[in-house]
Amino acid sequence: MASNQSNCDVSSQQEPNQLRKKRRKSTQTTESHLQNDGTGEAKNQPTVRWRTCTARRIYSSKLLEALRRSRRTTSPRGEKTREVRETADRVLAVAARGKTRWSRAILAKRARLLRVKKVKKPKVGCDRMLQESEKRKKLPAVERKVKVLSRLVPGCRKVSFLNLLEEASDYIAALEMQVKVMTTLSEILAVAGGGAGVGGGSSS
């Protein structure tokens, strides 16, 4: 990771665009070299996909665009947090390029919302479920945790254990990248906004 970042620093500061692409490739190959299965699937590994400089750059730029757009269009009174989070999630799903189940589920949520308004039907089998919980039907511990995990990862409720693990690993890598980008973005915006604002006020 450290070497990856130092490469990024070097590339962003010193070299023009063409060499920057080469550097990016070299960082990617070093990463894939570490993770190579020998099957040529190195680049598809979640740790490689979501940790490249390129991915972060793409995500950050898209996020800024999306946030600016959402700022202009709507501004609900008390729900800015949720809106920002959903925007961030959607941009993350777009960055995944539709190869994973959770990304498609996130995008589908929005599409479904726009098409049809959510009508919350009461669950039909509700009584039965209560009775079963009263009987204390204890699934094996691992299966219970698998269920919890499947609820956490979007769009993975009825997915086999094997695929669930794969989706979870990709999702975790993507979430880590999202957190990093949003952290830096919020810090920069806060700092830049604060410094520039005060500087502008004092200079005028």
Next chain:
Amino acid sequence: MDLTTGSGPELDETGLDSLQLGEDIRHLIAAPSENASSFTALLELPANQAVELLHSDSGRKQYPNLTFPSNTALLERAAIFSVFHSSNSADSSSVPSNSSSKSLEKGSAVKCEQLETETYLDSCQPLVSDPTVDNSAPNARPSSKRKEREKKVKAASKKSKSESSQQEEEKLPYVHVRARRGQATDSHSLAERARREKINQRMKLLQELVPGCNKISGTALVLDEIINHVQSLQRHVEFLSMRLAAVNPGMDFNVDSLLAAESGSLIDSNFPNMVMPLMWPEAQVNGNRHQFQQHWQFDSLQQPVWGREEDSHNFITPENSHLSYDSSANSASLHSNQLKMEGRMKLHQ
């Protein structure tokens, strides 16, 4: 002939061949090689023959290590034997691995490892498969053997129960795996084993992603950790989105510097630490780096100068709204005084 007496009754028609086989075996014993796999040439014979031979060897302690190199002539003969005893081949082809395991358990004097049997099976498989397929063995047999091999390849990557096999594996050219002692080799268990291997691979990958999971053993606890990690990441995202929503009014300006600073930022390396205390050094570093980055951005993004100045004028308007958010970004207000100079420099550029 010692070795052929046991096989005599079954091989009446091939008596000559069996004699020659015995001769070859003796010849090969005299010149031992490191490839200790040809003992299993005998296993291509029907199962009962192999067992007899093994039992006959149990009394003989002369060559505890039957090391027969994989001779092509021997392979052919083994193939021929399996052809001739096609009536038994249905049993023998699927059973040899099991019988070898069981018989090895019985015949303690014979030191040949299980691996040798499998290696021989694997090495002579291409030769044997044709006659067996042609004659009577159903197609399922060689394919199940091949599947066995494939599954076993993955199973051997786990810790094997016989330590010597690991040494053998490193010497031999093929990547061999085998069923551990007493394990079933039917297709269901093989498929299950493959599935379990896949699951273990993916669990390992997840363990690498989630920090602190490497030391934990056991699926349930690892899953616990994974769930906790996902929940903490999601909560982090929620918290950050709240901060971003607060900061948002100051969004309309100088995106280029933001992008550049973010992409090459040192903040990534400080990610695991708490966000708040880091604002101090990072802010100052960012201020210094703005100068470098703006030159670079100008070249790469070709932003006209007037555009930038226009953006800088916008600083005044969000200023008030931003200062009102100090409660949510306390450290930013602390730094705002520190950054007065840097902010002015930025404006003038």
